[in-house]
Amino acid sequence: MESSRIAAAKDRAEQAKTLILAAALIAFFGAMALERGAHAGSNPTSSQPATSSDESDDGLGFFDNGGLAPSQGAPSTGTGTS
Amino acid sequence: MNVRRFESMGCLVEVGGADGREAAAIERLFQARNRQFSRFRPESELSRVNRADRELIVVSKTFGQMVERALKAARATGGLVDPTLGAALRTAGYDKDFPELRPRPEPALAGPVGRWRSVRVTGRLLARPVGVELDLNGVVKGQTVDEALDLLSGEGFVSAGGDYAGRGAFDVALPAGGSIRVTRGGLATSGTTKRRWLRAGRWQHHLLDPRTGAPATSTWAEVTVSAATCLQADIAAKAAFLLAEDGPEWLDERALPGRLLSEDGTEVVNESWRRALSPTLAAA
Numbered sequence: 001m002e003s004s005r006i007a008a009a010k011d012r013a014e015q016a017k018t019l020i021l022a023a024a025l026i027a028f029f030g031a032m033a034l035e036r037g038a039h040a041g042s043n044p045t046s047s048q049p050a051t052s053s054d055e056s057d058d059g060l061g062f063f064d065n066g067g068l069a070p071s072q073g074a075p076s077t078g079t080g081t082s
Numbered sequence: 083m084n085v086r087r088f089e090s091m092g093c094l095v096e097v098g099g100a101d102g103r104e105a106a107a108i109e110r111l112f113q114a115r116n117r118q119f120s121r122f123r124p125e126s127e128l129s130r131v132n133r134a135d136r137e138l139i140v141v142s143k144t145f146g147q148m149v150e151r152a153l154k155a156a157r158a159t160g161g162l163v164d165p166t167l168g169a170a171l172r173t174a175g176y177d178k179d180f181p182e183l184r185p186r187p188e189p190a191l192a193g194p195v196g197r198w199r200s201v202r203v204t205g206r207l208l209a210r211p212v213g214v215e216l217d218l219n220g221v222v223k224g225q226t227v228d229e230a231l232d233l234l235s236g237e238g239f240v241s242a243g244g245d246y247a248g249r250g251a252f253d254v255a256l257p258a259g260g261s262i263r264v265t266r267g268g269l270a271t272s273g274t275t276k277r278r279w280l281r282a283g284r285w286q287h288h289l290l291d292p293r294t295g296a297p298a299t300s301t302w303a304e305v306t307v308s309a310a311t312c313l314q315a316d317i318a319a320k321a322a323f324l325l326a327e328d329g330p331e332w333l334d335e336r337a338l339p340g341r342l343l344s345e346d347g348t349e350v351v352n353e354s355w356r357r358a359l360s361p362t363l364a365a366a
Contacts, residue, residue, distance in 0.1 A: 059157075062154065065188065066339075070262070075254055075255035075256070076098055076254070079256060079271045
């Protein structure tokens with residue numbers, strides 16, 4: 001009796017895992033399909049970068065400040081060109 | 083302060099303030115990232131992904147996280163810093179490690195334009211159209227510098243090519259002379275004076291305009307930016323370079339100090355840079 005309850009719980013857990021995986025894949029490919037649909041007909045050699053309202057971000061929340069001050073001595077290292 | 087040096091990712095890496103164990107861990111980190119993300123090593127994970135002939139690929143956790151960062155950088159810069167320019171870089175002639183590049187007589191061609199919006203990543207699942215080649219150099223070096231700094235137990239710095247991050251206040255030399263004290267976060271310089279090569283007698287460089295798939299034409303030769311992290315500074319410096327004369331204002335809108343050098347060596351600093359260096363203005 002006890003073992004059958006455990007087996008049933010395991011089955012339910014497996015089913016839940018499968019459902020979660022399936023939902024993740026559907027969401028993933030759904031997003032890709034929407035993306036393609038949104039850009040269907042757009043010119044791939046356009047001189048402007050593509051924009052879409054759901055992904056536009058002016059970067060104002062992405063960057064934070066560091067700290068600078070006038071130099072006070074010989075440099076410890078340098079910023080060359082990367 | 084003790085400074086240790088080694089070569090990685092095609093540049094000199096300097097580590098200040100590390101003990102022997104920390105310095106070794108930092109070098110291992112750089113070499114591992116170089117092996118994983120090099121475009122020029124056929125066995126790298128990046129090369130394997132770019133060769134894959136199917137849209138959906140399972141990648142390592144580190145790779146997936148780096149792509150996520152690259153897509154965030156693209157979003158934050160309106161697509162200027164685009165991780166899908168691998169094929170365009172090859173077409174422009176950047177097809178081997180930089181020291182091995184030689185002048186060639188044939189002209190460079192424009193490559194595919196940026197397509198960062200066609201890339202999706204969820205954890206270790208990566209999807210991109212077959213043929214879209216990733217180049218994650220725009221984020222890998224800066225992120226590795228930031229992670230390397232986290233391996234230091236005390237004050238110190240990590241500097242790799244143009245990319246710097248420090249804990250504590252350190253004076254850092256600037257391109258074309260002068261220096262500045264970085265009291266917090268990162269500092270990065272992007273420009274065209276080092277990584278460039280000749281094709282049909284014309285200079286090509288690695289900062290591509292994703293709108294054209296060709297080396298960008300900019301007002302600037304070098305752009306140096308300060309930000310909270312090296313990665314942020316590097317991304318902002320690239321974006322400001324590509325924005326040409328709009329670069330200083332774009333940085334100011336984000337309160338990021340920027341120093342921009344034109345081809346003839348003229349120095350321009352934006353308002354945020356001026357404020358950061360003037361105690362009176364900074365306090366206002």
